[in-house]
Amino acid sequence: MSTANLPRVNLGQWPTPLHELPRLSAALGGPRIFIKRDDLSGLALGGNKCRKLEYILAQAQQEGVDSIITTGGSQSNFALQTAAAARQLGMEPYLVLLKGVHPEMQGNLLLHNILKASVNIIDIAGPNAMFTIMPQTMEELANDLRAKGHTPMVIPVGGSIPIGTVGWVNAATEIADQMKGQHIDVQYVILANGSGGTYAGLVLGFKHLGLALTTIGISISHPRADVITRDAAHIRDTAELMGLGTAVAPTELSVYDDYIGQGYGIATRECLEAIRLVAQTEAIFFDPVYTGKAMAGLISLINKGDITKNDTVLFIHTGGVAADFAYHRELATEPANEWA
DSSP states (O other): OOOTTSOOOOOSOSSOOEEEOHHHHHHTTOOEEEEEEGGGSSSTTOOTHHHHHHHHHHHHHHTTOOEEEEEEETTOHHHHHHHHHHHHTTOEEEEEEEOOSOOSSSTHHHHHHHHTOEEEEEOOOSTTHHHHHHHHHHHHHHHHHHHTTOOEEEEOGGGOSHHHHHHHHHHHHHHHHHHHHTTOOOSEEEEEESSSHHHHHHHHHHHHHTOOOEEEEEESSSOHHHHHHHHHHHHHHHHHHHTOOOOOOGGGOEEEOTTOTTSTTOOOHHHHHHHHHHHHHHOOOOOTTTHHHHHHHHHHHHHTTSSOTTOEEEEEEOOOTTHHHHTHHHHOSSOOOOOO
């Protein structure tokens, strides 16, 4: 897949590791489980959005942008990676964040503060506020900055726009090369599906490469039907941008919405149990917003027999561990020992 005509700025350390999780597999009674470590991508505390930002911010550089505006929840790892990348490239970061369930100065909010990002936390309700009210709020901020002589760029939630998704189409090739090099025959790739760009990029990339595997998206916020409609359009637009003749029908998308719980950013019991299990078997940390719910989904699919002990699974670690510190009340199973 050629992206030679698309500008790119290097923000990450590639390729990220791909390795097996034998103790987790044993604890679950099979299948073989491998993990793609984009939590080790190198930007800030790592995460999947670095691949998107390499293309989005390269475009920003070409356009002479000096200010970056984006949005997310109060503990958004995309917001952190965007603020960090902006600082690395000499741009000013502006974050318009939904208050959500953990707006205290902890986790990613603390790191925003250290980066001296401009943070505006807005307390509004509704499942679609991120896609309706926040874009308007960001555009108002952009207009204010333009009036002051700045050149801002507004990046939608998650960086899930075609130019950003290109980064995850490329990641499909990186993963395919690693699987080939390690002689791994994967039947299922599974990951959290939030704003959809990572999932859409992988589905498109794997389809273009002709890989016979199923990519499962575990929705962490929206109903399955809405996610499929959005991601199918996203795949189409990205394929058009890249000049790919690959088509993906909505019926080819495998999305589950059974593990959302009470909503975005609200940890479920199964999510917290999954985080502890992976930490205690493999010394890898997941977060309660994305990876914890995705792993809870994988465990459920194994327990139901939808994924069998004879299958091989690749789990995509999308990062976000800094949020664990904001969720300490949910994650802690007992009070810390008091040392004399």
